[in-house]
Amino acid sequence: MLDRTKAPETYEIDAITLQVAEVNHLRNGARMHMIKSETQPVIRLDFVFKAGKWFESKTGASDLAAKMLLEGSLNHTAKQIADKVAFYGASFENNHGYDRTEFTLYCLSKYVEELLPLVLDVLQNPVFPEEEYNLLKKRTIQNIKVQRQKNSYLATHSFTKQLFGEQHPYVFGFDEGDLESLTKEDLQQFYRSRFITQELEVFACGAIDDYMQRYLEREIQQLNIQPSKASHTFPQKEETARAAEKTNLVLVEDSLQSSIRMGRIFPHISDQDYLQLLVLNEVFGGYFGSRLMRNIREDKGYTYGIYSVISPKEETSLFYIGTDVGYTFTDKTIAEIVKEIKTLQQEEIPEEELSTVKNYMLGKFLNDINTIFDQCDRYKRIVLYGLSHNHYNDFVTTIRTTTSAELLNLANQYLQEEDLYTAIAGRKE
Secondary structure, three states: OOOOOOOOOOOOOOOOOOOOOEEEEOOOOOEEEEEEOOOOOEEEEEEEEOOOHHHOOOOOHHHHHHHHHHHEEOOOEHHHHHHHHHHOOOEEEEEEOOOOEEEEEEEEHHHHHHHHHHHHHHHHOEOOOHHHHHHHHHHHHHHHHHHOOOHHHHHHHHHHHHHHOOOOOOOOOOOOOOOOOOOHHHHHHHHHHHOOHHHOEEEEEEOOOHHHHHHHHHHHOOOOOOOOOOOOOOOOOOOOOOOOOOEEEEEOOOOOEEEEEEEEEEOOOOOOOHHHHHHHHHHHHHOOOOHHHHHHHHHOOOOOOEEEEEEEOOOOEEEEEEEEEEHHHHHHHHHHHHHHHHHHHHOOOOHHHHHHHHHHHHHHHHHHOOOHHHHHHHHHHHHHOOOOOOHHHHHHHHHHHOOHHHHHHHHHHHOOHHHOEEEEEEOOO
């Protein structure tokens, strides 16, 4: 019988074991990664194309092209696609990103044979219907106008422009009018040039037995999307000129709040410093008990929430601090952020505080690999970012062994005030 007077035993995490994927090279050039688990009768299929914002020649083409695939194919209208997915209690979604575009099917394993032909038809035979395109473009432009009323949107947009340059693909969001000149033909050209079977990564995870594996391989290798005769490789994007001014104010008249974004470009996820920087970030602003939260939320009361994030991309990483404050506290909040950075650079983190952060990070990581889908997401990151298969064991080891002295050195190397860019959307006192 459970003795509730005694605390449960705790154990050190020495290493973690993720489910091993079986990788098959299909005849059509695609790679299929299979992670099998019989615990639940469900399957998830991710079709990941190198068709993100990075490869655009016209702003917005990758985003709208991906969405248009769900608006009708040779054999299904948009309504028929949605109705069939709903009939089987499934989910078929698109996720467009900076580097990749992916289409994800969740369904019960017994319905895969009903739904996979639909998915393949959508991917291979889009028709880009005129009426649906006009409606999608109109909705998207309207959504942009709505989003641009929000200080948080304007601040992040301005901040990423400062960091990467005006036309860089890692700039967040859109300027007003960006999509006005975009045509249906632009989307079709992007599809023909970037949705290429030879560059496709397929991740299948869940209840996959031998029969299901053979079925998936047989059907998916029938997918054959060839590049158009026009070149399907766009020039590599180079960093354009960054802003000369380190601080930019996007004035929003009569706004009672200001959104603040502050940060810089960080090393790539494969860099030797990256994992230790995750620990430093967690102490600084990565969780609810972080120093930024304790100071600016709990002690000063300037905001309901403040955070810092390291966001990896396939070409680089972005570090930034984000918060929304009453406009009269804008300068005071920035001053307190700088103060916390200087503390990290001048004083070693107390052992008790660092131990709490490490335990939190390890516990959260274990929770984040709880399901087969979670483990597939971790494996997918290894593949798409070109990481070592020991990456997550290195992650655990780094968390356990990183010292306060090492974090102090990293704070001095990567958080110098003169290297940080700041964007404010709203107004100042």
